[in-house]
Amino acid sequence: MDKARAIEYQNAILPHVSRTFALTIPQLPDALQDVVGNSYLLCRIADTIEDEPALTAEQKSTYLKMFSEVVAAKEKPELLAEQLHPLLTDWTLKAERDLVQNTPIVIEITHDCTPNQREIMERCISTMSSGMAEFCAKQQLATVDELKDYCYYVAGVVGELLTDLFCDFSEEIARSRDKLITLSVSFGKGLQMVNILKDVWVDASRGVTWLPAELFRVSKNADGTTSSDPVLTVEGMRKLIGTTYEYLSQALQYSLMIPTREVGIRRFLLWTLGMAVLTLRRINKNPNFQRGDNVKISRNQVAATTFVANSIVGFNFLIDSLFRALTRGLPGNSKKS
Template sequence: MNGPQISIDKPETLQPLSDKELQAILLEGVSRTFALTIPQLPNELYPAVANAYLLCRIVDTIEDEVSLSAEQKKYFCNQFIEIVKKGKNSQAFAEQLAPLLSEQTLPAEHSLIHLTPRVIAITHSFDPAQIEALAECVETMANGMPIFQAMDLHAGLETMADMDNYCYYVAGCVGEMLAKLFCHYSPEIDQHREQLLKLSVSFGQGLQMTNILKDIWDDAKRGVCWLPQDIFSETGFDLKDLTPETDDERFRQGLEHLISIAQGHLHDALLYTQLIPSHETGIRNFCLWALGMAVLTLKKIKQNLDFNDSSQVKITRNSVKATIFATKLAVRSNTLLSLLFNITSRKLKTPDWQYSPRLPSPGQ
């Protein structure tokens, strides 16, 4: 065999690859879902969107690294914001951060950090408007996530508004970035810019809330809970009492309410997708596959409210294939897409329930 065998665990073997090959392999290593959906995009959009996800993953890697102190995380996040904006000092950043990563970090993420200079070089090969959209997203995410990392999350977030803010920093701002990239790509799409930017935040929140609900018990093992206390206060359950052994109807009622809220956000995701011209089937499929998998995950959670492990509500490969097949058939028809969404998600809404946010007391 000529040359070293390509391995995601060995960043040096990835260096000779083309930009497109490198980003595809890194995406496959850090997210199979995005490795599946991003290639559906038009060739003019694929490089920037793939790169954007890798940039966000670098921020995630910093924030999730257990060996880094809060001060170190802030330092590396601030460094990375400037690197993405200016395209400089990426080699020093990678050499400083890579040795600090623990074994708990995925091998693919180790490689991603080592290859930060290549990823940043790709970033700065784009159009200035694309670079600006990516940099704004990274800055929002890198500045926002530490706010929540510094909190005591053993008993959850305090309010649904806090959950909204968290979802914005980790997913909503990504939705905004994608909307900007889509509008830059197509003047026809840009005609709906204002609506798309608004709906994109809700789209991101729907996907993130689905992930939070699916991963409740994985997070609990780390002593973390991203659920909002006020939703469960309304049902009479205290999140500080939550354990994988919890068997409480009041907790399940709270879950149902969150599923209902998430369904509303996913309906906004449908409206977002329907604003994309019907001939842009690649962008529509990119949106619809993520939307469809989220709806099916919520359905599985709703049907198994007593689950205590994420594997119990993970959708099957056949479900993924069915989502792809159904959306490909309906992709050009807004009427069919609405019908498909309504049929699939109709049992996710909580009947006769309206969320009433807790208002601060006078003087607070």
């Protein structure tokens, strides 16, 4: 398949696996759109392997390692697709199954990227895959610190990837790389924490929770044994909301460090950050929600986010002021409430 048709597939599948990134990636400079879109699809393939409930922990570890080798051109993508696709069940979205089946097309774009871009992408997927394999045998994490580690492997590394791609694109951005790399990890972790909180019931339906056991209320049974309540306490939820707020605060600082002339990159970041903040506000307002739809932001809110972000994209003071206003009252932000 020629590159034009491969890019056509990439652009067609993206909205079906992530409406958010399908909306934000086109805001990037032309030179970054294809490589960032391809990087997201690579991460989504790894995520699909991790999330498929019919795969054993051993199978997940095997296919995650195999996928990392595919990205590094050490294994054939056709072999991965042939082996993995038949094992995916209806628990995995149809679009994600299609993505896995078309791994060779995605990898064709990956291997057509520049040497620097390929090195960045390979490093991210290698770290992500090995980290996911480490956690895939666990049905529940024990502590908040363990949750933070998990968020690094599945999302913090994506922040690092984006930063290195931005630095490869812009010498001006590259001069701030050391500070940006640190903040980018928090950006990725913050987005992942929002997703974990929002998708808690979806994950529970397949027998998995990423919420740490130490935040659940433990009851003593008549026979002397103990058991955890199936629902996280409001106090526990608010603690996680506070942690997420701290990450998103650093994501704001990351966004403000991008030069104002890089309007496309700023839009990409601010649209993403804005939607995450609005979702977190809804979770905080209704911590006992029973369905993801209860805290999902509306299309009108998405449209308002993009409009406002575009209007103030070059004004750091206004962006910072709006963030403070939107996060007022969130746990961890009591000093500003």
